[in-house]
Amino acid sequence: MKQETMYAELLELITTDAASGKEAAIARRLAGKLEKLGFTVTADQAGETFGGECGNLLGVQEGTLDGALLLCSHMDRVPNGLGIRPVERDGILYSDGTTILAADDVSGICAIFEGLRRVLTSGKPLPRLEVYFTVGEESGLYGAKATDVSRFHARLGYIFDSPGRVGRFVTSAPGHYHLGAEITGLAAHAGNEPEKGIDAAKIMCDMLSSLKQGRLDAVTTANFPILSTGSTATNVVCDAAAFSGEARSRDPQRLADYVAYFEAHCQKVAEKCGAGLKLEKIESFLPFRIPEEDEVVQIAKAACASLGIPCSFESGGGGMDANIFNARGLTTIGVATGYTKNHTKSEQLVLEDFYRSGELAAALIETFAERCVAK
Ligand SMILES: [Zn+2]
Known part of the structure; x- marks a missing residue:
């Protein structure tokens, strides 16, 4: 009624x-x-x-x-x-x-x-x-x-x-973290001497393709849908790229573990390629x-x-x-x-x-x- x-x-x-x-x-x-x-x-x-x-x-x-x-x-x-x-x-x-x-x-x-x-x-x-x-x-x-x-x-x-x-x-x-990475490469002429550059766009893709994401376990997920590069021309090796996303978990320990894994993973890939890296992690809520x-x-x-x-x-x-x-x-x-x-x-x-x-x-x-x- x-x-x-x-x-x-x-x-x-x-x-x-x-x-x-x-x-x-x-x-x-x-x-x-x-x-x-x-x-x-x-x-x-x-x-x-x-x-x-x-x-x-x-x-x-x-x-x-x-x-x-x-x-x-x-x-x-x-x-x-x-x-x-x-x-x-x-x-x-x-x-x-x-x-x-x-x-x-x-x-x-x-x-x-x-x-x-x-x-x-x-x-x-x-x-x-x-x-x-x-x-x-x-x-x-x-x-x-x-x-x-x-x-x-x-x-x-x-x-x-x-x-x-x-x-x-x-x-x-669930708890929630905002996570992001900024990769700094090195510009070089893409036709004359690409070997002198450090390709930030490719490093970002390497980082993301080997990063565990999606459904991680019954209570934990991660998602990285925002990608960008600083490039506006095709004749220069990309010297800046960034991506960001989120992680969620109902378990505070698993959330903390994933954030630590994310940092270690990105650092490892950046170091191997000689790229600079700035990570962002913001605890939205527990x-x-x-x-x-x-x-x-x-x-x-x-x-x-x-x-x-x-x-x-x-x-x-x-x-x-x-x-x-x-x-x-x-x-x-x-x-x-x-x-x-x-x-x-x-x-x-x-x-x-x-x-x-x-x-x-x-x-x-x-x-x-x-x-x-x-x-
Ligand atoms: Zn509401």
């Missing part, structure tokens, strides 16, 4: 233009909504770390119970998310096919608001609630990276930012895996059971704010809100799942509250 308040809020926020680094308009709306519910709202300086126009929003409401719970979503969306015209067909919301839908992550924001409205009107005792809306998630987890997690009282939380049916939780995700016995999973199970929602705890394929928070000691898992095919023009949201994700947000807060004691 249609839940008018959630549906109207969903359309309002989907049609509020936003992008990574351009979250000011949606942030203003969300701050207003939080204040209306009685939250104290502050913004940080996270936008400055990546050229964005505003920071992360933190809304806090003190409770009568000892304990604090974090509920988080991101305010930005992937590109092609401006001027969205949502279309509903048979209980599923789509864009008109020319843009994304931005259910990732507007549906997560709306689920949190519905959960808050429900628990605040229930009159039941509550813990301190910390609602966090981040910036720049899609373009590189910038808001999360700029977060000092010691500002939260919560030690655990739920990130409403995962695809799939309601009841799906993401309890592990993997996480939250065990089933962890409280954050147990609460999720109990909350789903109270609503009769079947639940599953699965691995996600990409990075999310939870990667950063977990690496910093704040235990968080992803919560699905009913969308699929996110980041594409075919993105869709199953409205029944979306409405239930609002009930789930309330049940997560209530189940957490039952474990707290009065102050």
Whole structure:
């Protein structure tokens, strides 16, 4: 059945233009909504770390119970998310096919608001609630990276930012490295004395053709799709070439091992050919895996059971704010809100799942509250 308040809020926020680094308009709306519910709202300086126009929003409401719970979503969306015209067909919301839908992550924001409205009107005792809306998630987890997690009282939380049916939780995700190599060769006339040159383009190809990549094992992958050379003429031996790509693994040791292998491999090939080499390795985010016995999973199970929602705890394929928070000691898992095919023009949201994700947000807060004691 249609839940008018959630549906109207969903359309309002989907049609509020936003992008990574351009979250000011949606942030203003969300701050207003939080204040209306009685939250104290502050913004940080996270936008400055990546050229964005505003920071992360933190809304806090003190409770009568000892304990604090974090509920988080991101305010930005992937590109092609401006001027969205949502279309509903048979209980599923789509864009008109020319843009994304931005259910990732507007549906997560709306689920949190519905959960808050429900628990605040229930009159039941509550813990301190910390609602966090981040910036720049899609373009590189910038808001999360700029977060000092010691500002939260919560030690655990739920990130409403995962695809799939309601009841799906993401309890592990891979870590990610950006890797690159710049090869310096030596220019020489290609016709007169090619033997005096050092061909950086060929060395790059040698490096790549003998580099282990693709599927490396069940939990580790690598991909190097970006290649370039400094050459603009065919009559000079190439003196500069570069390539870059990524490595991912759910296992932190295997990720570290691959990065070390990548460096050693490139150095060996460059040395053999007498070429110069500059390597680039940037840790984008670390993997996480939250065990089933962890409280954050147990609460999720109990909350789903109270609503009769079947639940599953699965691995996600990409990075999310939870990667950063977990690496910093704040235990968080992803919560699905009913969308699929996110980041594409075919993105869709199953409205029944979306409405239930609002009930789930309330049940997560209530189940957490039952474990707290009065102050
Ligand atoms: Zn997202």
